[in-house]
Amino acid sequence: MIESLVYELGGVLFIAILAAAAVRAKAIDLSGAIVGGAISFIAFLAGGFQWLIIIIAFFAVSSALTRFRYDFKSKLDSAQEKRGMRSWPNTIANGGVAGAAALLELFFHGDLIAVAYIGSIAAAMSDTLATEIGLLSRSMPRLITNLKVAVKPGTSGGISTLGEAAALISAIAISALGFLLAMPGNASISNFAALVPSIVIGAMAGTVIDSLIGAKIEGKTKCAVCGAVTEGRFHHGQPTKIVRGSRLVDNNVVNFIGILAGAAITVTIYVALNFSSL
Secondary structure: OHHHHHHHHHHHHHHHHHHHHHHHOOOEOHHHHHHHHHHHHHHHHHHHHHHHHHHHHHHHHHHHHHHOOHHHHHHOOOOOHHHHOEOHHHHHHHHHHHHHHHHHHHHOOOHHHHHHHHHHHHHHHHHHHHHHHHOOOOOOOEEOOEEEEEOOOOOOOEEOHHHHHHHHHHHHHHHHHHHHHHOHHHOOHHHHHHHHHHHHHHHHHHHHHHHHHHHHOEOEEEOOOOOOEEOOOEEOOEEOEEEEOEOOOOHHHHHHHHHHHHHHHHHHHHHHHHHHOO
16 A cells, blocks of 8 residues: 555656656646646556656657757748647647546556557657658648648648658557557567557558548638738737638647547557457
8 A cells, every 4th residue: 555655656756847847848838737747647547657658758759849940840830839838738639538548547447448548649649740740841741632732831731751751650669669568468479460550550540530630621710910821819919810611620629539530540450450360
């Protein structure tokens, strides 16, 4: 009992230190740190430091890449606001599915919940890298609904070879990390052979779904000052006017749906592969 309490207090202290460091580094604001800390603690309770490391790896890598060549991305008018500082909506959009999976693990233990947890983080990582690395591509991105159409870097629904390659590599990396850390009790060649393709396909599918929704449904607004088409509610300090899609469907909503779909597809493929191997 005492050992368990000490272990949990150690987890709380570790998460608090990381959250404070992230706020100090301006990688996340206070609201994002509180929500992210809560999600991280639930993940810690569900799977210990093993599950916690996976979600920390996602946050660290995504934050670093968001800031990588930020000035260049800013010139493209495609950089994250506030120099990439995350807030609570972004935290929920990218970590909410993982948090829900971890919460389920507290009450219903099972391989599929762990697979959903890893799959959601892989989908979030793939989508983030597809965007942040894709912005550095020398070639113009193409609209996913019509690959003949070139679009401005950062356009929702735009994809690039460089971005998709980065998404694929990240999905493979997270699947391997997840296998080693989140599923140690099932560390077998056959399980590895089922988990990795499930997560890779699910993560890439989630990225595609994210791009499709971004191209077709996500709200696009127009700046009243410069006339630029953007996704924000404000531009040049003035409210923007909706010109396409729904204002209710912003980038955070699109991300959440893409990640949820990626996790669901991951679990479905994992079940199918395990069933076929029986």
